[in-house]
Amino acid sequence: MVLREMKSSIAEIDGGLLDQAQKRLDSLTKPRGSLGRLEEFAKQIVAITGRAMPALDKKAVFTFAGDHGVADEGVSAFPREVTAQMVLNFLNGGAGINVLARHAGADVVVVDIGVAREFEGIERANFVSRKVVRGTRNMRKGPAMTREEALRCLEVGAELAEEYARRGYVIFGTGEMGIGNTTPSSAITAVMTGRDIEEVTGRGTGIDEETWRRKVEVVRDSISINRPDPADPVDVLAKVGGAEIGGIAGLILGAAEKRIPVVIDGFISTAGALIAHAIEPRTGHYMFAAHRSQEAGHGAQLERIGLRPILDLDLRLGEGTGAALAMLLIEAGTRIYREMATFEEAAVADGKQG
């Protein structure tokens, strides 16, 4: 994949399609605009996909898994081996993302892009082995990945977008698993938004005050040692990022290229979205922000890209759980668009307004 080629093949949204969709929405048996954001979702889906009557019938949530060298610094409430244990939990259908994806009618695609442990002999339709690294290196001591590894992560994500588009999937969600991964996400967010490190470093899975202070210092050291260049998002991803974050960024770039809407989960996913957006700002038109995460710094990320979250349910699990839930609401918008009767069809008198 040549990044430059991919960038140039991501199109602007067609404003004419937005107008066309608005016209249909205004003909449906309801006061104009009274379904609020559901109408906005429907319009955006029409404009992204270019389909006159889009149906979100084939959905996939990609849960990228990777380990982090920086977990050695004691920045997480969970031991490092939990990344691999949770991958097995995903494959057995017992994790939060499995339950919520089933509820949303979405398939979960588990991607080993950087787990430290090997998963040999696992042959499952929903398991994709595309290991770029066996865990990243400890970014407090040097770059987490080489530039080549970071580019390869982007490529893996973009390839998956292409593959699953070919298989007929029409909407993607992002998700991740990686013990320690709020730490690189905070580093990326601080570098890309220019905010203070304390402001964009949160409690992750639930650390105490002392661990939080250490985490802030780890982020500070990682940035000062590696000096990632905010004008070069691949440099940022390589030096203070992670494999799963790169996979997510690549998936977003690939989705935008294929005109597939992509639902961004929480804090770590949005760190990936920051990278994709910095590579190509037009990707922003293809994104939906699933929810407002409890994690500090998520607001700064959303503001940077210009996204308004769909849900606000105090979630902070990751895995793609918020994305699965938000898909249900985006689909509600497209069903309204497709299935409601018009004033004419239903012989209902239209209102005075408009």
Add this chain to the structure above:
Amino acid sequence: MVLREMKSSIAEIDGGLLDQAQKRLDSLTKPRGSLGRLEEFAKQIVAITGRAMPALDKKAVFTFAGDHGVADEGVSAFPREVTAQMVLNFLNGGAGINVLARHAGADVVVVDIGVAREFEGIERANFVSRKVVRGTRNMRKGPAMTREEALRCLEVGAELAEEYARRGYVIFGTGEMGIGNTTPSSAITAVMTGRDIEEVTGRGTGIDEETWRRKVEVVRDSISINRPDPADPVDVLAKVGGAEIGGIAGLILGAAEKRIPVVIDGFISTAGALIAHAIEPRTGHYMFAAHRSQEAGHGAQLERIGLRPILDLDLRLGEGTGAALAMLLIEAGTRIYREMATFEEAAVADGKQG
């Protein structure tokens, strides 16, 4: 139905069940509390229903329809006959509530409790004819209903709760249709919360500034002419309420009696909830607030009852549309509760916290 009897048979929530549910939630393969409000929904459903592993497999949204004499004052953007036209649209499956209830796996029950027009010869499984009034009287000139009519509306709602509980439904949503019905809802809200009339009177289906000013005057006159007694919620319902608002209040009282959770839609439904809550404050434990409506005054209603809305999607359609959507999220909580693997089952290491 004797109101006093019904009140006394509404139970407090069992705190022991909340603790029991918390224990299970903390054993599931996720950081504690990381599914935020989904966990809260699951706990509340366990405590309301008393079921160890509740499944929300049979859901109903009740859309109560009624006309309003006060529509003669020109307070709505739509002509009065739209109430009956929309009832037919509901029965044909073409309205917003039909689409969103299908999406949520819920049945829509359309209740004619006060439409001015007759629906003769309509025999549909989802149509219930329980007409109490042929439209209310114009409350600007006197009471909208008699006390007996108001009590009969409460009774209709409570009877439906009983009937549908018997048929195996395990969660209810409220909804309504009635041209002009934000006007009595504003009057009820002003009387029951003590807020200024301007503060709780909104734009309804989309009226202009001049119509809004008239609407405020209509609410003011209706209250000053009828002098509803805030200490007597049945008096408020009769004098400045509406049949569908009474039906909703009755449904809530009946649901609480049967230990069935009830999802309150937007502004008009929450006016009904204010009446139910004033009759018996314990009903509040059985309620979920579906969403934060765009309608002014909704916030004051929610604050009064002590409810935090689930969704915030700029909805202002009514019919039960927000309730149907919110059911999807409440059900997500119960599915998490039932279907996720525990740390032990999945052989995942637990975190340090807690």
